[in-house]
Amino acid sequence: MTASMNASRWSGLRNASVLIAALLVLWQVLYWWVGDVALASPLATFRYTERLVTGETFGMHAYDTLRAFTIAFTLSVVIGLAVGFWLGFAKLAGDVLEPMVVAVYAIPKLTLYPILLLAFGLGLSAKVAFGVLHGVIPIILFTLTAVRNTKPILIKTGKVHKLSPGQTVRWILFPAAVPEIFTGLRVGFSLTLIGSLLAEMFASQRGLGYLLMTGIGLHNVELIMSVTLLIIVFAAGVSTLLLHIDHRLHRRT
């Protein structure tokens, strides 16, 4: 068991390194092909990133993004779990509202950004609202499905033990649904991040997304690539960690 887990961890690490190496080679080759106008070479980007991160304004932008993202993700988790458990429990409410939630999942939410801007104004609340709008839906859907698919025998066992509804959630439904819920949180993490970044790109005057738009506006290739690189490293790092926990939770059951 431990041996095979170790083996899978090593192969995971090897896969990740092969992928990173391949992407770096691709990047360099693309750079040689299109030249300085459109791309910065990996080396130049790393150098610029170092200067950017140690520069004065970067801390402010990063803090702003992180703050908006943290608030948005916390709200997504709380609202998503609450609505997910409710719709999973209440049969009629679930039947009525689930298709609507699915429909919201599939609409291009970016088109709604002018409305959010008008409603919330430029700034933190618009970013948070946009992040939640993106992130809350997968958490609702995964939680709902997980609660609905809990094996009836577990719930019956709870009834035999005369558990109250609160205790049923605490000791039976929640532990049984945790792996699926975690998958929802993982997807929700990515989407909340992209939601808050998109809001910053289109509707903000601070944050990494705004920095990215500045780069696009000024056609500062190094700035664009550095910010993208930082976002990718952050997103990929956290996603890999979450994916790892996700796999372990699913293996346990």
Place this chain on the structure above:
Amino acid sequence: MRRATIYRLLVVAAAIGLLEVLCLTGVIDKITMQAPHLIVRDLFRMLVSGRLNGAIMKTLTNTLLALGLALSVGIVVGAILHRYRALRDTLDPLFATYYAVPIFAFYPFFLVVFGLGDLPQILIAFMLGVVAVIVNTLNGLDRVPTVLLKTARIMRLSSMDTALRMTLPAAAPYILTGIKLAVAYAFIGVIGSEFIMSRGGIGYEISFAYTSFDNATMYPLIVLILLASITINAGLSRWEERLLARRGLR
């Protein structure tokens, strides 16, 4: 199920009614939002006058092109990756983190390489959609029952026939899930790129209307996109349900 449908319509009607009341009583002011009946009227006028038909056609054409490209490339790549385990394992972390990356950051790069035309927008929309198609194609191929493939072998089907008559139909419901996501992503890609920098299209018109406080153009256009994507999605969902029902899965 029918009762749920009726309740759903009631919920939607109540939400629109509430918006209408809030707008008419002035709780939501005119600069923020127009009353729903005015939006419908403006949408109707806009479509009849044909003022923005060019922009609408441009966006829809680009979205369709990107969608077609994402579907054909995504399904083929998914099928190839399903064959080669090592390649798939290597790309897995990329797929897992792909949607946390702002793909729009690549738009200026495409603008420089291909110029300010339709191609950069189509490419962004394609990049957004293709991974959803790949991931769901892989998922669908993973779930093709072994017994079907064994049956195909007993019937001595050629590999082409096996793919067309066994694997593809069995994986179709899952691939459809990918297609539904790709529709949304294609719209997001094209309209988002038009927001950032373009010479026309619905996204361009929306952001132009936004900056000039022209709610009579902005809201109808937003509603139009939402209606288009919800209609396409509902159609695909119905198809998906039929496929699943035929297989006794629902």
